[in-house]
Amino acid sequence: IDGAQMKIHIDMFDTPANVQHWEHFHGFPDGKPAEIATAAQDANGDGFVDLPETESVSGTTMVPFDAEPAKMHVPNDSYPVADAEGHYAYDKLVDLKKLQTAFKAAFGSDDLQLDKRVIYIHGVPDTLKLPATVQGTVMNYDAHV
Ligand SMILES: [Cu+2]
Numbered sequence: 001i002d003g004a005q006m007k008i009h010i011d012m013f014d015t016p017a018n019v020q021h022w023e024h025f026h027g028f029p030d031g032k033p034a035e036i037a038t039a040a041q042d043a044n045g046d047g048f049v050d051l052p053e054t055e056s057v058s059g060t061t062m063v064p065f066d067a068e069p070a071k072m073h074v075p076n077d078s079y080p081v082a083d084a085e086g087h088y089a090y091d092k093l094v095d096l097k098k099l100q101t102a103f104k105a106a107f108g109s110d111d112l113q114l115d116k117r118v119i120y121i122h123g124v125p126d127t128l129k130l131p132a133t134v135q136g137t138v139m140n141y142d143a144h145v
Pocket of ligand 1: 022023024026
């Protein structure tokens with residue numbers, strides 16, 4: 001964070017190739033420290049830790065790292081797409097005041113508490129066969145997203 005702007009840089013390697021990757025920070029509105037889910041959160045034992053299973057340790061989806069983070073409009077198609085090697089780089093300057101205003105409207109505080117959040121990189125290919133037990137549909141986006 002530098003003055004009125006937050007600079008975000010995410011450089012990802014070896015992600016699923018040629019796939020758009022939703023990416024967000026997740027956390028708890030009450031400020032409880034979030035942690036990244038592990039295999040221990042695979043509550044139904046289907047081999048996948050899906051979005052609802054992450055919530056007990058990671059909280060809820062908060063801010064998207066998409067084309068316009070300050071809008072905090074999570075479901076959209078403006079997230080980065082990995083190349084054939086599974087690499088992408090995401091760079092964004094975000095107006096901190098705009099983001100804080102949207103964050104307060106959603107979560108009741110303008111304190112982003114970045115030290116209490118975790119970042120998720122989502123997205124597996126449509127061709128990956130997921131068990132029917134995998135949850136995480138968001139509007140018209142299915143669990144692969
Ligand atoms: Cu997310």
